[in-house]
Amino acid sequence: MSKVSFRARQIDFNKPLPILKHGSELFLEISENALVNRGVPQIPSGMEKEEENEHHFLEVIQALQLRTDSDVKIPVPEIIDKENDYKRVYPDGFCLPKQLLHIRTIVFSEEEPIEYDMDSEDEEWFRKSDLGITPEKFESMIDRLERGCGQKVMNLEEAKYLLQDQPSLVIAVYDYWLNKRVQSRQPLLYAVRQERRDGGSNTDPYVAFRRRSEKMQTRKTERVMNSRTKRC
Numbered sequence: 001m002s003k004v005s006f007r008a009r010q011i012d013f014n015k016p017l018p019i020l021k022h023g024s025e026l027f028l029e030i031s032e033n034a035l036v037n038r039g040v041p042q043i044p045s046g047m048e049k050e051e052e053n054e055h056h057f058l059e060v061i062q063a064l065q066l067r068t069d070s071d072v073k074i075p076v077p078e079i080i081d082k083e084n085d086y087k088r089v090y091p092d093g094f095c096l097p098k099q100l101l102h103i104r105t106i107v108f109s110e111e112e113p114i115e116y117d118m119d120s121e122d123e124e125w126f127r128k129s130d131l132g133i134t135p136e137k138f139e140s141m142i143d144r145l146e147r148g149c150g151q152k153v154m155n156l157e158e159a160k161y162l163l164q165d166q167p168s169l170v171i172a173v174y175d176y177w178l179n180k181r182v183q184s185r186q187p188l189l190y191a192v193r194q195e196r197r198d199g200g201s202n203t204d205p206y207v208a209f210r211r212r213s214e215k216m217q218t219r220k221t222e223r224v225m226n227s228r229t230k231r232c
């Protein structure tokens with residue numbers, strides 16, 4: 001049986017189209033399920049490439065083409081009725097409230113904000129020590145110790161005068177803060193380093209903001225005259 005081939009091209013209205021008559025040889029050849037190749041690109045099926053090769057899908061396609069079994073179906077996940085759960089989550093007697101969102105007024109505190117934030121090491125020590133205070137108060141005490149000492153570590157008497165709290169609580173927090181600061185070898189509060197006025201921090205790579213160095217823009221002749229003046 002010959003193979004009929006068609007090219008995918010637009011119809012030319014200036015040329016006559018061939019008419020396929022009933023009972024002709026070409027008509028009988030096509031009616032006998034001859035292989036037709038139109039030379040057009042394959043239309044995507046809209047499915048994943050792996051899904052197109054599944055045997056369930058192929059069996060259904062072959063059964064529909066051969067018309068052997070009309071009861072073949074593609075298996076789909078079972079649908080479970082959740083009517084009871086829907087009624088539990090969305091009750092029938094729902095009443096629209098008068099106020100949907102309740103926004104509390106923000107109260108700004110006049111106290112200085114606490115910059116120190118507890119890390120995992122602080123949380124573990126705070127849980128084991130059982131000081132009887134809130135985590136916010138612990139952060140406030142460490143913050144005041146950091147702000148009060150600066151680059152130089154203060155002693156215990158200065159810490160007691162600064163914190164003004166129970167001696168046992170001050171001693172426990174002070175010892176923990178001192179050990180942590182000695183181990184880290186740097187302040188526990190991170191601050192932006194700025195350039196010193198005397199120019200002593202020009203070589204420090206951690207300086208965030210530096211002063212702009214301005215140079216006089218002179219012409220070539222003036223530059224030569226200035227260099228000659230300096231030599232003299």
